Amino acid sequence: MGYLVVPDIKDEWQVCQGDCQHTDCAALRAFWPDAKCAICGEPMKAGQSYFNEGKGVAHAGCVYDRETKRQRAMRGEVTNA
Numbered sequence: 396m397g398y399l400v401v402p403d404i405k406d407e408w409q410v411c412q413g414d415c416q417h418t419d420c421a422a423l424r425a426f427w428p429d430a431k432c433a434i435c436g437e438p439m440k441a442g443q444s445y446f447n448e449g450k451g452v453a454h455a456g457c458v459y460d461r462e463t464k465r466q467r468a469m470r471g472e473v474t475n476a
């Protein structure tokens with residue numbers, strides 16, 4: 396399972412900095428400034444690794460933490476973390 400990287404919408408190489416008609420650019424500019432992690436609720440910052448999480452996104456680190464806890468729970472280990 397590979398993670399994705401949050402695009403930097405201020406980077407000309409990733410998103411046009413002037414007016415453009417690209418639907419991809421418009422979608423990136425609309426989505427990322429308000430994007431929050433579905434697990435921890437913190438903002439998603441450019442350059443952070445993430446996974447698609449349902450209809451939203453979540454930090455890769457948050458997903459790993461959750462999966463680790465889930466695996467521990469399935470093995471019957473008690474976790475209060």
Ligand SMILES: [Zn+2]
Binds near residue numbers: 416417
């Ligand atoms: Zn564009």
Ligand SMILES: [Zn+2]
Binds near residue numbers: 435436453454457
């Ligand atoms: Zn998070």
